[in-house]
Amino acid sequence: MELSLQRLRMLRELHRRGTITAAAASLHYTASAVSQQLAQLERDVGTKLFERLGRRVQLTDLGVLLADHAEEILGSVERATLALEEAQEAVSVRLTAGVWASVASGLVPAALTLLATDHPGIQVRTRELAPEETAGAVRDGTLDFSFIIDYSGYPMSWDPSLTRDVIAVERLHAAVPAGAVPTPTVTLPELAEHPWILSGPRSHFGRAVRLACQRSGFEPTINHEVEEQSTALAMVAAGLGVTLVSDLGLTLRPPGIDVVPLTEPVLRTVSIAYRTKAARRPSLQLVIEAVRTAAAEKGLGARSPVTAPEGW
Numbered sequence: 001m002e003l004s005l006q007r008l009r010m011l012r013e014l015h016r017r018g019t020i021t022a023a024a025a026s027l028h029y030t031a032s033a034v035s036q037q038l039a040q041l042e043r044d045v046g047t048k049l050f051e052r053l054g055r056r057v058q059l060t061d062l063g064v065l066l067a068d069h070a071e072e073i074l075g076s077v078e079r080a081t082l083a084l085e086e087a088q089e090a091v092s093v094r095l096t097a098g099v100w101a102s103v104a105s106g107l108v109p110a111a112l113t114l115l116a117t118d119h120p121g122i123q124v125r126t127r128e129l130a131p132e133e134t135a136g137a138v139r140d141g142t143l144d145f146s147f148i149i150d151y152s153g154y155p156m157s158w159d160p161s162l163t164r165d166v167i168a169v170e171r172l173h174a175a176v177p178a179g180a181v182p183t184p185t186v187t188l189p190e191l192a193e194h195p196w197i198l199s200g201p202r203s204h205f206g207r208a209v210r211l212a213c214q215r216s217g218f219e220p221t222i223n224h225e226v227e228e229q230s231t232a233l234a235m236v237a238a239g240l241g242v243t244l245v246s247d248l249g250l251t252l253r254p255p256g257i258d259v260v261p262l263t264e265p266v267l268r269t270v271s272i273a274y275r276t277k278a279a280r281r282p283s284l285q286l287v288i289e290a291v292r293t294a295a296a297e298k299g300l301g302a303r304s305p306v307t308a309p310e311g312w
Helices: 005-017 020-027 031-045 061-087 101-106 108-118 131-139 204-215 229-237 248-252 282-297
Strands: 050-053 056-059 093-099 122-128 145-151 162-177 195-198 221-225 243-246 257-275
Touching (some): 005 020, 020 031, 093 101, 101 108, 108 122, 108 282, 131 162, 145 204, 162 229, 162 248, 195 204, 195 229, 195 243, 243 248, 243 257, 257 282
Parallel strands (some): 093 122, 093 145, 195 221
Antiparallel strands (some): 050 056, 162 243, 162 257
16 A cells, blocks of 8 residues: 555645645645545545545544544654755755745845855745735645744734744835825824725734724724735825835835835734744755845844734
């Protein structure tokens, strides 16, 4: 009997999440693909591994047994990978990283250029996810590491099985239609009279900005709720409202926008998250160092007094 690591990973996710759809979403496959691979796994082992109960899928006793062994097998593969990396004089490996738009455009290219120059054997592939999803994908083994964000006054909840290294601290700025704010700086309350363009309250960014506005004494009037920062900035350029944009997000700025510093800065910390048991991987530490160097070259090194949000 030959067991596929990919199919074992799918079985593990099914055991964790309870539905084919949820397992597929966590692994970034279609539900049909996962269902086909799990059916093949049943054929590989020659026994029934799961049964359907309405919309959910319940593992049989043998399915649970194999899922438990899958955890051990996949953990052994990770430990073997670490051992091989530590034994090599020159690191040669491929890593998969979780990114989102502003970090992908504003930081990753410079970091990967540095990495290619100093450590050409390390290849980094990226996968764009919502910031709220990246840490979970690292925990589940879908990603080797991910970029994550925390806002001053609104840190993300954290999984103790993960470690995060701070690589940059950004400021958020007011992005307004050209000429809309004639002063060199602006307070959040002074933006209360403007319509806002913002992502939904379930997104980390949308929630953080709403909380910052509420702490400043007002509820923003949100005329346009959009998830992509580039879309929000295009709407600002068209005169449809105001939003906040980070230092890295400025790379997405179209013409027709004034970027005005906030009098009382709202900060966000950018970190790299990875599984704690992978902390000794030489390739991972070299990537983190390259990203930290790229951030510092852009003036985004950790700024005093805030290097990590409260609650860490």
